[in-house]
Each structure stands twice: as structure tokens, then as C-alpha cells.
């Protein structure tokens with residue numbers, strides 16, 4: 249491996265942990281960069297669901313890194329091998345950095361299928377078992393710019409025993425060492441970067457051990473696995489992330505897998521996470537909903553926020569109560585539930601609502617259509633509903649990340665948090 253070109257330059261660290269900066273030197277020639285905290289572009293086989301490349305590029309502020317998932321690519325290995333020029337060209341992606349992860353964050357993976365030598369991924373025709381040799385052969389075929397190393401991440405359910413968690417950390421380190429060995433001897437992967445995976449379930453000592461050991465290896469960055477929405481409450485997640493990031497070098501990025509809800513993103517940014525996967529707008533779109541939460545940090549909003557008694561109560565205790573309330577009924581398919589950050593446009597009340605989804609939003613959907621029209625498309629099952637919702641949800645979500653960076657830069661993370669979380673308390677459009 250010719251040494252990592254990827255470099256994280258931090259411009260600001262807020263309260264010792266929240267990091268603002270730019271990830272530089274991305275892509276084969278190092279010409280791309282990505283601002284952090286930020287997210288990757290979520291795709292199915294290189295395509296943002298519902299959107300063509302043309303439609304996608306009507307949106308501004310898109311991330312420079314596209315995420316593809318091995319579980320979706322694995323079934324096409326033979327075709328890709330025949331094609332020879334890698335997945336980026338195969339999928340018609342041009343000016344983007346390609347990141348290849350193991351699992352799809354929007355499709356929870358059944359557990360109970362890992363062994364000492366293999367992990368399983370689920371493609372459209374069922375389970376596929378990967379050894380390190382097969383995993384690395386796939387990476388050579390895909391030719392990403394970075395990839396997540398093979399990992400045993402089956403300890404995210406809170407009933408995993410200490411013994412099982414320890415085994416998952418050991419296996420993941422062994423997989424990483426084997427992957428690195430193949431990687432270092434492979435010409436095709438010379439300019440490609442590897443992200444090591446930090447496991448450890450909900451056991452603090454195992455998290456710390458996993459982080460410390462992974463940091464000793466020649467990796468470009470770290471994936472924090474097994475902390476996804478539905479696996480634990482935010483207080484525990486924050487505690488584990490703080491312990492883990494203390495063990496990781498300052499100049500390498502930390503990518504958190506499986507967390508996308510805005511309140512959780514904010515808490516994880518404060519705990520020291522740099523990168524997220526942007527599957528959340530897709531989940532929202534799939535349930536026929538539209539993201540509708542405030543993330544402005546302008547003085548006007550600040551005044552409005554201060555004037556709201558519900559928001560004034562949002563001290564630390566208030567946050568904990570809210571998180572308990574939100575996470576109180578943890579179930580494994582938690583991600584399918586509607587959240588406080590969206591509105592369900594199928595509801596009858598929207599049939600004569602002639603406002604855009606979000607007033608002032610600059611996306612194509614909000615500039616051209618009203619809630620009533622989207623309601624009509626949804627109740628008649630028109631495909632355009634998914635297209636328009638995905639345009640808005642993607643624009644809104646990436647706009648939120650721009651606001652997070654601005655808030656960090658201007659020391660206004662608290663204002664942003666009150667804006668984002670305050671709506672949850674005061675919102676009249678919530679489902680329950």
C-alpha cells in the first residue's frame with residue numbers, strides 16, 4: 249500500500265470532540281475532498297433510488313463520495329469481471345469517489361450466519377457467503393477508491409454475550425489483517441484505501457480494545473459498526489463513541505454506520521463522528537413521507553426558538569427524556585417507523601394543502617409542486633411520488649449537514665439543536 253493519501257484537516261474541534269474539517273486527497277488522483285461532518289451519497293448499485301443522474305444533479309450540495317454496497321454488487325461479480333473497467337464505469341458514474349461498504353444500512357441483515365472464516369451478505373436471490381479471498385476478489389473487480397474491510401458485526405443486538413462480542417472483535421481484526429495482506433500484494437488495489445471496522449457491541453472494554461488494535465493497522469479511516477438505530481439508546485451510543493474515538497488518531501476519519509436520524513446525527517457529531525451514510529432520506533421516501541424539520545441558525549430562527557417555552561425546557565435532562573421517549577419501544581425494524589422529522593403526505597389533511605413541502609426549500613419538488621399534488625400522487629400510487637419525494641428528502645437532508653457544519657463553525661450547535669429537536673416537541677404534525 250503506497251501510504252494513505254486521504255488526509256483529514258481539522259479546522260475546529262468543539263468542546264474537545266465535535267470536529268469540523270475537510271477530508272482531502274480523495275479519489276485515485278487525490279483531486280476530490282469532502283467536508284466533515286458530512287455524509288456519503290447513498291445508492292442502490294450506484295444509483296440514488298428513484299433518481300436518474302440528470303435529476304440527481306439538479307441538486308446542489310451533493311457529497312463527493314458515492315456509497316455502493318457489496319451485498320448488492322456480489323451477484324454481478326462475473327459480469328463485472330467480464331466488463332473489466334470497474335463498477336464506477338459500469339454504473340455510468342463519473343466524477344465521484346467510490347466507497348464500497350459491506351452491508352446496506354437500509355436493509356437490516358439477518359444474524360447467525362458468520363463463522364471464523366466467513367461473513368454472509370444478502371443479495372436479491374438470498375445469502376452469499378464471503379471468505380476473505382472472495383471478498384478481496386470482489387474489491388479488485390469493483391475497483392472502489394475506499395472500501396470497508398470484512399467484519400463480523402453481528403453483535404449489535406443487546407443480548408449478545410460478552411464471549412460473542414469478544415469473538416467478533418477478534419474475528420474482525422483477523423479479517424482486517426488478512427484483507428491487508430492481500431491488499432498489500434495486489435497491484436490493482438495500489439491506490440485504494442481501506443477502512444478498518446471497530447466492533448465491540450455494547451461492551452465498553454471491547455469497543456476500546458477494538459479501536460486501539462484497529463488503529464495500529466495501516467488503515468485510512470474507521471467504520472464504527474454495531475451502533476445503528478434500533479440497537480441501543482443514544483446515551484449509551486454516545487458513551488461508546490466517546491470511548492472509541494479517544495483511541496483513534498485525530499487525522500483519520502470516523503464513519504458511523506447505520507445512524508441517520510437528525511437527532512442522533514447531532515449527538516454523534518458532538519461525540520466525535522465525522523461521516524454518516526445518507527440512507528435516512530431513502531427510508532423516509534419509501535414510507536411516503538417528506539422530511540420537514542427546521543435547521544436554520546439565522547438570528548430570526550434563534551429568536552423564534554428562544555421565544556418558544558417548549559424549547560426552553562430542552563436542557564440536558566430534557567434531551568434524555570426525549571431520547572428515552574423516542575427509543576423506549578426499541579424494535580429491530582425501528583427504521584421503518586415514521587419519525588418526528590417528517591410528515592406523512594398520504595394523510596387526508598394534505599389533500600387541499602397548497603403549500604410546498606417546505607417553504608423556502610430550493611429543490612425542484614418544492615419549487616414546482618404543492619403538498620396536495622404529492623398527496624394525490626401518493627394515493628394513486630404514481631411513480632412520480634417517489635421521484636419528487638426523493639428529490640426533496642435528499643436536498644433537505646444534505647442541507648441539514650451543511651447547517652451542521654455552519655453551526656460548528658459559528659459556535660451555534662446549541663441553536664441548531666434547539667431548532668431541530670424543538671420541532672419535535674412543538675410540532676403539531678407529528679403522528680402520535
Ligand SMILES: [Zn+2]
Pocket residue numbers: 605606609610611612613614615639640641643644
Ligand atoms: Zn424541497
